[in-house]
Amino acid sequence: MVVRNMEPSMTTHNPAAAFFASPAARGIAAVLRGLHRVSPALGTRLAMGLFFTPVPTKWLARSRAVPRPWVERQLPFEGGHVSVWQRGDIEPGRPKVLLTHGWAGDAQQMRALADTLAADGFEPVLLDLPAHGRSSGWRSNLLQWVRAMFAVTARFGPWDGVVAHSLGAMALMFVCIFVVADVPMGWIEQGAAWLSEQITNRMAESNFRSLITDGVIAGVSGVVIFLPQILILYLFLGFLEDSGYMARAAFIMDRLMSRVGLHGKSFIPLLSSFACAIPGIMATRTVENRKDRLVTILVAPLMSCSARIPVYTIMIAVLLPTASLLQKAGIMLSMYMVGIVAAFGMAWLFK
Template sequence: MSASVDSAASESSDASGKKSSGDKVVAMLGNPNVGKTSMFNRLTNLLAKTSNFPGTTIDRRVGRVELNDRQSISLVDLPGVYTLGASSPEEKVARDFVLGENEEVPDALLVVVDATNLQRTLFVAREALQQGRPTIVAVNFIESARRRGLEIDLNTLGRKLGCPVVGVSARTGEGFDRLKSQLAILLAGPALPLLISSGSPECPPTPAENVLTVLTDDESCGSCRVCPYADGHQWASALARESIRDGSVVSDETADRVDYFLTNRFIGPVVFAAVMVLAFSLVFWFAQVPMEWMDSGFGMLASFVSGLLPEGDFQSLVVDGIIGGVGGVMVFLPQILILFFMLALLEDSGYLARAVVVVDRWMRRVGLPGQAFVPLLAAHACAIPAIMATKVIENRRDRLAAIMVIPLMTCSARLPVYAIIAAMLFPGSPLSAAILFASAYLLGMVAAFVVAFLLKMTLLPGEASHLILDLPPYRTPSLRNALRYAYERGWMFLRDAGTVILMISIVIWALSTYPKLSDERFEEQMASRSVAVEQIGEEELDGLRAAAEQEHAIIGRLGRVVAPVFEPIGFDWKISVGVMTSFAAREVVVSTLSILYGLGPEPEDESTLKDRLSSATYPDGTKVFTTATCVSLLVFFVLAMQCLPTQAVTKKETGSWKWAAFQFGYMTLLAYGAAFVAYHAVSAFT
């Protein structure tokens, strides 16, 4: 069985992977942790578009690769899979794309395998070759294999596979010129004969799931036999031994010894906690200077715009509503970028896979499957794609349990809230602020495990499925990939700041400004409070006027309505309004507080939002943001469900608003109850 490709480059693909004119489509396939993403980034020079496979929520990346002066291709990065058996959503979309089930058939396949782990990663190459498409195999991490004393015989490997094989290093760029030239030759010439058969015409493959059909040496129908996956892995192991010059597959004893400690049931959690605290400490230390620059920049921009625009509502809208609201959130962008940069380095190094093993013991005890760790980890970026990622969990009971607790993980939208509270509680102490950050993350994880255990004992009884994980080897992390990952997450944050936060900031400004407070009404209020207006300074009078205008506006009236509900947990009416608006999007609370505490003429006050909040007082002079209030606010935001888009995705993935309503209800009650306990406990000690 073979396939040929027309040498005329008459077709191409656009960003969605569909052909137009000029380029041909190459599908990139391989196991997780074989460096596919690194290779894709280097081949496309980081210029790629991300979209979903048709009819799915699974991401795919498509980029243009220049093979030579006359030829280019569209490279489609398929999800990392262990097999094309289509037992998971990722495997199904990869298989469907390779076979052209939903779209046009790709012109060729680029299969990525790991030079340090050939015996595991060659299995997918075998299945790819059985599809009969022109195929080239890239053996990645070739430099790592040499450091370990492994000499891969690429000629033998290529002869056995029956396709071109190129040794490459995505980290250093070794072999990429040869890979491009081999791709150009493969696409321009006739397809090579298929040496790995998927069955004979007289005895077609059995369509049973999770089995492979192969031919024995005599290729007769009578010798055709059905084998489990183990047969394919035995073939891969045998080929790996033949392709390594010393005839053996060397294990890394040093890595095994390190794994013994990192995955130890007692030492592992301690190391994990220490790594997280160190990462958060670096986030604070490195982000402090750029945050100050951004804060000063927005202050200068506000002053510049104030000088250009005449005084009035329009000036207030632009300066206080737009610049103040959006700037109050965007100032935390450096912390978000550095945090995700650190997480990318940890993942690329292979450590986070070890963390899966550490937490799996605890997850299974509380009723969460090991497969849920990846969605739970992804939830630290955003709960929406994390909930979508639960499709990899086949058992419905396990999926529901994971979906119900995923929003308790600390997403990037919560980071601005954590940062402003940490800055108020521990000004000038990055280590203490880092411990507070880590504690917030830990609280979310502990709450998720407790809720999962309660669900296991009540609504979702049963035991979670077992975790099967192939630990990747330890590698030097790629700064290029980490920067790319941080850039993508930072851009997502900026996109939100430019849309949802901007719109809500404008709405909050309008609710804070109208209806207007007349001079007569203001004088009556001051007289009722026995305040002699003529005896106080102009700056103090301006502050009193701004506060009176906010209380008179719609937002002040709404705040007074909901204030009694939040008063037991230490919130004033302004914080209460911030909490209410944050149910649309968590990070909006920062812009809301920035607007509510920053309105009013302050010609000489260039204090940051942290300073404004720290100095805010009640009419009797007591501080608004006491230690107890800050802790209560932090606990509330760690545990509350404040994201309407997440609720919509929960409904979509569970198929019912019942589970979305239950998720919102239990998280709100949990957040309020925990904040109540925290506020009164801290108040008793302080």
């Protein structure tokens, strides 16, 4: 692999950085602060709406033509589409590299680096994440970005490398917890099955054999199988801490989390608990205060992890068979919201 230093002229200007430093952004912040003093509920609602809306708007990114030899492909996604950029002059068989932008960015920001990778023998793939660039939608969030990366990986992957920036890197973290960890988790599962089979073939049927195969091996493997996810999560948490990103996320979320008695650093463990509560609980090591760490551990299992989705789906299908698709989707969302409200309520009670 050849690594080249990019000249300053090769980098693409990020309009979001200019906007956040502009008088317009300071004016919006002042208006929201004044509105919050008059009506906290209205001010909070408008602020949250802006929080999930990429600023500046996508008009600038949509107005740019797709430069040759790049080709835009639209992948259907959640009632809209995400735009995936590929070069039309690259022969198949090269190592594939996915490049993702950050919040309020677009694929054009990563194009200079992608051209450099193409010159070095790779096949770069650019992605406009939901509500960004030429993709559909005007509001998005981290969980939707994770789902979009899963969809793009299933259609255009697998990847030999990924380059991610800012919030795109955080979305990649949750994708890796599932995709990358799936391989060693399969090894653990197969190893436990092989060991149980060997003991079953070599020992006579007895309660002691059942204790070993159904108790010890099944029980230990049921816990150890989460080890790859925990190790990957720890690796990314180390990157986030060393880069200063964790401190920024904690600072941004501290005011909101403090209303229910949680520290800003509890945000990442609770967010991780939507994937699995075990890595989420392990991630609480970043919370220095013992009481805050204990409260986060206690409420993390209340978040709806991915293992509960089949249970929710079956319950909705059995209990409400005549409900429309929109009603079923609303009930599923309500179940997630009940978990969040319960977690925040219990956190406030524990504190």
